[in-house]
Amino acid sequence: MSDEKYFTPEGLEKIKKELNDLKTVKRREITERIEEALKLGDLSENAEYQEAKDEQGMNEAKIRELEEVIKNAVIISGEKGKKKCIEVGCTVHVKFDGQEKEFTIVGPSEADPLKGFISNESPAGEAFLGKKVGDKVNLDAPAGIIEYKILDVK
Numbered sequence: 001m002s003d004e005k006y007f008t009p010e011g012l013e014k015i016k017k018e019l020n021d022l023k024t025v026k027r028r029e030i031t032e033r034i035e036e037a038l039k040l041g042d043l044s045e046n047a048e049y050q051e052a053k054d055e056q057g058m059n060e061a062k063i064r065e066l067e068e069v070i071k072n073a074v075i076i077s078g079e080k081g082k083k084k085c086i087e088v089g090c091t092v093h094v095k096f097d098g099q100e101k102e103f104t105i106v107g108p109s110e111a112d113p114l115k116g117f118i119s120n121e122s123p124a125g126e127a128f129l130g131k132k133v134g135d136k137v138n139l140d141a142p143a144g145i146i147e148y149k150i151l152d153v154k
Helices: 009-039 047-071 123-128
Strands: 005-007 073-075 091-096 099-106 117-119 136-141 144-153
Touching: 005 009, 009 047, 009 073, 047 073, 099 123, 117 123, 123 136
Parallel strands: 005 073, 099 117
Antiparallel strands: 091 099, 091 144, 136 144
16 A cells, blocks of 8 residues: 555645644744753653653654655545546545435545545445446445445546
8 A cells, every 4th residue: 555645635734734833833832841841950850851752752753744644645636527437536426225425535534424525445435436427336334235326426
C-alpha cells in the first residue's frame, strides 16, 4: 500500500492549520512550561519539567507525522459532471433494498459514513472503485449480502 492519502482541498487545509498550530502555539506553550519548570531547580526530581519534555516529544512526533501526511497528500479533484467510472472524489448515487442513497468516496481521514462520506480503503469504498453506472456491487454486511445498483456517478 502506498503512503498516498486522499484529501478534499478543505480536508488538507484542516491538516495544514493543525500543523501550523502545533508549530507555533503549542511549541510556544511547551517552551514556556519548560522554562518555568527549569526555574524550580533540581531536574532529577522535577515532575513538571519531565511532563513538559514528554509533551514536547509527542508534539514534535505529531508535527513530523502531519508533515509526512501533507507531503504525500493527493488532492481529490473537485471537477463536477459525469464520470465514466468511480474514483476517489466521486459521488455515487445507488439503489439498494428499495432505497436510494448517495456516497462520496474520500480518503480515510475524512470518512464519515453517517454523513455519506466513505473511505476509499473501506470494504464499501474499495468495492465501488472502478465501477460505472449500471454496475451492481455486492457487499457483505452483518445482515447478509446487500446488492447496490449504481444509478449515477459524478
